[in-house]
Amino acid sequence: MGIDVWYEKSEYAIFSFMNRTYIKDLKASVGKEASISGWVDVRRDQGKMIFFEFRDVTGKVQGVVLPNNKEALEICKEVRPEWVLTMTGMVNKRPEKNIQKDKQNGDIELEVKKVEILSKAQELPFELSAEVNIDTYLDYLPFTLRTERAKKIFKVQETIIQSFREVLKEESFVEFQSPVLVGGDAEGGAAAFKVEYYYDQVAFLATSPQFYKQIMAGVYERSFCTAKVFRAEKHATTRHLSEVVQMDFEMAFIKDHRDVMAVLEKVTKHIVKNVVEKHSDAFEYFKIEAPLVPERFPVFSLREAQEILEKECSLKCIGEPDMEPEHERQICEWAKKKHGSDFVFITHFPTKKRAFYTYADPKNPEFSLSFDLLFRGMEINSGSQRMHDYDALVKKLRSRGLDPEKFAFYLQTFKYGMPPHGGCSTGLERITARMLNLANVKEAALFPRDMNRIDNLLSK
């Protein structure tokens, strides 16, 4: 090869599939020949002729091999669903009576002239369109992720995470990479996975990027990350996963938690706007309305929410330290009716129920300058103003029975001057699941890990 030879060759590889027409663009070739590459979605052998439904990343189209094309018929006798082919043929308008109006390419079909087999498939465990239970779905992910349903979910998820980054970038936040391997179970609360590190040392998997984003707020004032976090909690619910993505931001020079809430509201609105604009097909497919987003999200202190729940929903809960899942569902339903919002902020959780770094309300230190954001009945985000005074933090750690020495690295942030700051964290899988009303958060994680599953390793 060598530079001179290689680049001057006309077969320069970027052009290799240059004759490929994407299925979504086929219509422009009516009356002409075109070549498509993709998977066999459905095959109907009618003896004299064979009908196909072909699929590529842009959509589907019907193909037909006519009786006079002996060579192609011979090849296609053998072809089965999920085989990968390049098909060349005439793009024809369908006769009026065969037009399927509401279907992509319902008015055209490809009259196949030439077939090239790129890859064969073995017999399928079930049809791709079959409805299967969640365990079967997860056992066969490399296959089942090719369904319309899964493809739509994870395109929406992509838009969510990209919109999160986009709007924060506009707001002068700096993205950073938060570490996964950490030296200790940082927050002293959540169950952390242990890792065998070098020299018989033990490391842990991060349960949160919390400390690092605070450090970074001391560096760039405004920082964000989309970080993998891990919880070794023994929960087998529809709300828990062992590995998730958290979308976190942290901002310095705030007055209190409400600055954070205001940015979060903006971020969340931007995410919803983008998802609604780009994925109307997904809302249609999942038969769900786009989220209701009012001018301002309703805000209630925990105490106020509890009063509403007692008065309006007959749920006894005033004085409880947190909200039960049922309370979250009910307050959301109420807020949707009353305020036309699928989002609700709950603030002022008891200080002792929140992480040690949470800022207590100076007016009433029993409660904290903290908040949760609920979305369609479930908490998707949690945040607060943080403590920024070194001495107060050390005192707080001690009062919780934690050893400040173990937090020495983190505490440098405050030892060497840290402004008032706060931040929050949105669960990517949770917001995805609520956006599309998925019953189980596992459906909103591409390769979910839980007590019983890492791919199919533990599922046998």
Next chain:
Amino acid sequence: MGIDVWYEKSEYAIFSFMNRTYIKDLKASVGKEASISGWVDVRRDQGKMIFFEFRDVTGKVQGVVLPNNKEALEICKEVRPEWVLTMTGMVNKRPEKNIQKDKQNGDIELEVKKVEILSKAQELPFELSAEVNIDTYLDYLPFTLRTERAKKIFKVQETIIQSFREVLKEESFVEFQSPVLVGGDAEGGAAAFKVEYYYDQVAFLATSPQFYKQIMAGVYERSFCTAKVFRAEKHATTRHLSEVVQMDFEMAFIKDHRDVMAVLEKVTKHIVKNVVEKHSDAFEYFKIEAPLVPERFPVFSLREAQEILEKECSLKCIGEPDMEPEHERQICEWAKKKHGSDFVFITHFPTKKRAFYTYADPKNPEFSLSFDLLFRGMEINSGSQRMHDYDALVKKLRSRGLDPEKFAFYLQTFKYGMPPHGGCSTGLERITARMLNLANVKEAALFPRDMNRIDNLLSK
């Protein structure tokens, strides 16, 4: 609070720092009063008056407390570097003789009227501007990341990762979240960290998103991820880290590896272009030229490169199965002189030296359709066409002494129809380090993990 009350309060928190002027914008306030918030960078107490250098995320400015301002002087007697303050005062033009021409705000200063202390700092371990060795730098990251040097490195890194996503998005690649917890040491080669999973099961930390991006290329045809990967290799070099970010993409319907190289070339050029456009300050700071990017990156097969190295650099290496670090450096230096390029592609590594899924060259199966991309003397990317035929893959696994059963999840991808495809992986830390000519890749990881360090946990 409650929704009605809260939103109508004029103290709505987003406005709390609304009077804050960013230091970069101070010039527009000459002759007027302004309020800045930030850190004390330097303090010079001259007895009767005190000079400060203030720092916020946008830059630095000089402040002065004059003798007539007793109250502010009193407060500022106590103030030390890294204290966080809000300073309100007059923005004055400096007298001609005091103007520092090449310095940000060298022609103005803030005559401080009022000082508010937001946060105090303890005595610093060393001045922020001090040159320290790498271990000290790493022990004090929450402090040392506030240096100009570190801030520039990780802003460049942010631009690299965002540019990678941006250009691939334009090329119709779909972003996905690759898992960290995996069931086995996938590639059967690299050393993987063990994780204690539930029920005495063992899990591993991913050494690559390889299998998952191939699965996703079967779903969306073109996929990418920016994934954390982990290597438990016992290397203590300037090139190795235990936790890194890989920027990977994978694309289906390729003719061969050159399709991947063409996209990678485009991606890399886009990254360089953005970094050069946005971070001229960083190239200046690090006293390094912007990368040389020719119209097309030079390409040599391994054998051709070895011939060049023997002939032009007197390095005996023809027939060796891989390139030594010294070979990488030499071929890059040669290519820079000869082809005006800081990037070099090396292709056709011996098949047996690459991962099992690498596609052998049909014309000469001893060599593979693989490539490395070298940048300023170091490999920053590795890629290839992949095998896509199920039977061939199973056979290949067996020939390497690997048990196909253990790869059953991954192998579904090929069992159920997979087009010809390929992809590659760029190390974020490595490309950052080469971009700015950093001697040690640890400087290009925010919180580097290696044999001896997880923050300062193992460094004591």
